Amino acid sequence: AQSVAQPEDQVNVAEGNPLTVKCTYSVSGNPYLFWYVQYPNRGLQFLLKYITGDNLVKGSYGFEAEFNKSQTSFHLKKPSALVSDSALYFCAVRVGGGYNKLIFGAGTRLAVHP
Amino acid sequence: GAGVSQSPRYKVAKRGQDVALRCDPISGHVSLFWYQQALGQGPEFLTYFQNEAQLDKSGLPSDRFFAERPEGSVSTLKIQRTQQEDSAVYLCASSLEDRGRGSYEQYFGPGTRLTVT
Numbered sequence A: 001a002q003s004v005a006q007p008e009d010q011v012n013v014a015e016g017n018p019l020t021v022k023c024t025y026s027v028s029g030n031p032y033l034f035w036y037v038q039y040p041n042r043g044l045q046f047l048l049k050y051i052t053g054d055n056l057v058k059g060s061y062g063f064e065a066e067f068n069k070s071q072t073s074f075h076l077k078k079p080s081a082l083v084s085d086s087a088l089y090f091c092a093v094r095v096g097g098g099y100n101k102l103i104f105g106a107g108t109r110l111a112v113h114p
Numbered sequence B: 001g002a003g004v005s006q007s008p009r010y011k012v013a014k015r016g017q018d019v020a021l022r023c024d025p026i027s028g029h030v031s032l033f034w035y036q037q038a039l040g041q042g043p044e045f046l047t048y049f050q051n052e053a054q055l056d057k058s059g060l061p062s063d064r065f066f067a068e069r070p071e072g073s074v075s076t077l078k079i080q081r082t083q084q085e086d087s088a089v090y091l092c093a094s095s096l097e098d099r100g101r102g103s104y105e106q107y108f109g110p111g112t113r114l115t116v117t
Helices: none
Strands: A003-005 A010-014 A019-021 A024-026 A031-038 A044-050 A056-058 A064-068 A073-078 A087-095 A102-104 A108-113 B005-007 B010-013 B019-024 B031-037 B044-050 B053-056 B065-068 B075-079 B088-095 B112-116
Touching: A003 A087, A003 A102, A010 A019, A019 A108, A024 A073, A031 A064, A031 A073, A044 A056, A044 A064, A044 A073, A073 A087, A102 B044, B005 B088, B010 B019, B019 B088, B019 B112, B031 B075, B044 B065, B044 B075, B075 B088
Parallel strands: A010 A108, B010 B112
Antiparallel strands: A003 A024, A019 A073, A031 A044, A031 A087, A056 A064, A064 A073, A087 A102, A087 A108, B005 B019, B019 B075, B031 B044, B031 B088, B044 B053, B065 B075, B088 B112
16 A cells, blocks of 8 residues: 655754655655645645656755655755744655545654754 | 635534535646645545546545536535534645646645534
């Protein structure tokens, strides 16, 4: 069965330090991977995606993610965290072949401290 | 341009009442999705439309849940005889699904928070 795991419920980072939010996936076939961010009482905002090509993908607000097929991971990264990055982050996978739904991880709360 | 909009933003229903939740997708997006997000959890897929055709309704939790998109644009999620376990945020998303540009990302509305008392 397809699944996404986000092993950390919360990540704490000091402002200005690099951040990593982890995601691993389990799918059959080639995965299409996505990161979304959710602010309180808001819907999910699309950050970035991996469909094919370069393993390092860049997205909105300075975020990037690295696709690692051998480790089945798609970790979200940012070189220098901002307090305004504090939010709930979701990793999601879509399986190709006509299955268009997204399967989400449970989410990781990122707290960036001044 | 305008994003995905949903109404109402908040809905309180007494157990046993019927509710209807509306979604206006981004203009031109052929694909429309409904998800349910329980408190503290990730969204879970409910159903998927391509234009007016409902191609996947495998996530609908019971036959009390019904969705439609009659003209391939606006969609309505209806829940009959609401139960307390239906309390959640219902998210709608739309997608361009342009294979040529690899545009598979889904754009989400703000959600409707349903509370069943």
